[in-house]
Amino acid sequence: IALVRQIDQALEEDRVLPHYQPIVNLETSEIVGLEALARVRMSDDRIGSAGEFHSALTDPRIAYEMTGKMLRQVARDMRSWLDAGIHFQHVGVNVTTGDFQRGDLAGRIVEIFGNAGVPLKHIVLEVNEAVYMGGDDDVVPLAVEALRNQGLLVALDDFGTGYASLTHLLNFPVDIIKIDRSFVSRLGIDQQSEILVGGMIDIVRKLGMRVVAEGVEDVGQADTLRRFGCRLGQGYLYSRPVPVRDCTRLLEAFG
Ligand code: G
Ligand code: G
Ligand code: MN
Ligand code: NA
Numbered sequence: 001i002a003l004v005r006q007i008d009q010a011l012e013e014d015r016v017l018p019h020y021q022p023i024v025n026l027e028t029s030e031i032v033g034l035e036a037l038a039r040v041r042m043s044d045d046r047i048g049s050a051g052e053f054h055s056a057l058t059d060p061r062i063a064y065e066m067t068g069k070m071l072r073q074v075a076r077d078m079r080s081w082l083d084a085g086i087h088f089q090h091v092g093v094n095v096t097t098g099d100f101q102r103g104d105l106a107g108r109i110v111e112i113f114g115n116a117g118v119p120l121k122h123i124v125l126e127v128n129e130a131v132y133m134g135g136d137d138d139v140v141p142l143a144v145e146a147l148r149n150q151g152l153l154v155a156l157d158d159f160g161t162g163y164a165s166l167t168h169l170l171n172f173p174v175d176i177i178k179i180d181r182s183f184v185s186r187l188g189i190d191q192q193s194e195i196l197v198g199g200m201i202d203i204v205r206k207l208g209m210r211v212v213a214e215g216v217e218d219v220g221q222a223d224t225l226r227r228f229g230c231r232l233g234q235g236y237l238y239s240r241p242v243p244v245r246d247c248t249r250l251l252e253a254f255g
């Protein structure tokens with residue numbers, strides 16, 4: 001059956017379950033945050049990753065409902081970590097164009113995390129360059145500003161891959177820049193990428209924003225990033241995205 005129908009069914013039957021990938025301090029390997037990534041238990045019980053059903057999220061209604069399920073589940077998981085005294089700084093959730101188009105994303109976030117008693121300072125909204133800067137109106141920047149004013153952090157995802165010229169960094173305020181893994185994966189392969197990544201880290205830090213390197217897969221990349229002054233990293237070197245129970249264990253051991 002068509003992908004949209006399958007995802008629709010999964011939404012209806014509550015088969016959306018976030019997986020979590022740690023974001024670590026590159027000096028200490030301590031877990032400082034997590035990124036929540038959408039996963040769906042398919043009708044054959046296999047776990048489908050967001051990459052597989054990404055195209056279904058271009059349907060604004062599907063995107064809206066997927067985000068609702070994700071936010072509620074993430075709020076529940078965060079509540080249980082807080083109740084258990086498990087330490088973490090923030091959890092990132094990914095949102096896309098449809099979430100903003102179907103209105104009041106800010107209100108939904110405030111309500112869902114408010115009901116769960118999870119302070120918004122623990123939430124990071126991950127928005128990629130295309131979504132943040134691609135709209136022809138102010139809907140996205142206005143919602144982002146409204147949420148930042150409530151204490152939520154905003155991360156610019158996939159930085160360097162397209163729309164975000166350096167001028168945009170000044171016009172679209174964000175708290176965290178996530179350097180796309182296509183740059184990180186070339187560290188140690190060519191010198192240009194080192195110059196590029198080193199420069200990005202420098203500029204972002206001097207502008208007072210935090211940097212997260214995505215897709216860190218080996219210790220050589222981690223060493224280079226540390227040397228360049230990047231404090232935070234995320235990638236298979238530390239952990240793949242894992243289900244909530246495994247994440248709880250990781251937080252207990254390395255949080
Ligand atoms: O986790 P995976 O590698 O399958 O992610 C593929 C893509 O899907 C990534 O670009 C990621 O940002 C995106 N993605 C993951 N989870 C979500 C989600 O809950 N909502 C949206 N809109 N995108 C997501
Ligand atoms: O677009 P976004 O940055 O949100 O995509 C996140 C996705 O990238 C994760 O869901 C995960 O599947 C994938 N990812 C995370 N770490 C690594 C890594 O170290 N290597 C590769 N190849 N993919 C990763
Ligand atoms: Mn992301
Ligand atoms: Na990214």
